Amino acid sequence: MRIIDIRGLNIELTDALHAFVHEKLRALEKLCESYSPCDVSVEIGKITPAQHKGNIWRAELRMTIPGNSFHIERVTDDLYAAIDLAKDALKQQIVDYKRK
Numbered sequence: 001m002r003i004i005d006i007r008g009l010n011i012e013l014t015d016a017l018h019a020f021v022h023e024k025l026r027a028l029e030k031l032c033e034s035y036s037p038c039d040v041s042v043e044i045g046k047i048t049p050a051q052h053k054g055n056i057w058r059a060e061l062r063m064t065i066p067g068n069s070f071h072i073e074r075v076t077d078d079l080y081a082a083i084d085l086a087k088d089a090l091k092q093q094i095v096d097y098k099r100k
Contacts, residue, residue, distance in 0.1 A: 001025070001032040002039050009045030009058065011079075017044065020080060024087045025061075031094045035065035044083060047075065059086040068097060 006013065006021055021042055032038035043060040059082035060073045070093045074085040 001029045002037065003042065004039045005041040007041075007043045007045075009043055010047075010049040011045040013044075017079075021083060024083055027087065028063075028091055028094065031091065031098070032063075032065065038063065038065050044079060057082045059083045061086045061090050063090060063094075070094065070097075 003022065003025060006018060008017075021044070025040060025042075028040075041062045043058075045058060046056050047058050048056070055075045055077050057077065057079040058073065058075045059079070061071070063070045070090055072086045072089045072093065074082045074089065076082045076085060
């Protein structure tokens with residue numbers, strides 16, 4: 001599995017965010033072993049630059065494998081939780097796809 005792109009939307013991407021995204025997506029590598037290529041692009045950040053309260057953090061994951069692509073978006077009040085929720089939803093989509 002390759003992470004081909006990590007983008008920040010209305011935030012600055014830090015080394016800690018990069019490391020967190022890589023760590024979370026590493027959990028999907030075992031599911032993607034039978035697919036080559038397996039590419040993931042990530043976009044994380046604020047929905048709007050001016051919003052400061054509520055569900056403002058967004059994590060979007062796009063994965064392409066031969067014959068299919070997956071798109072997940074999660075919005076919550078915590079950036080790290082949004083990344084984690086998006087990873088879990090993507091994992092579930094991959095598992096469902098493999099069962100078919």
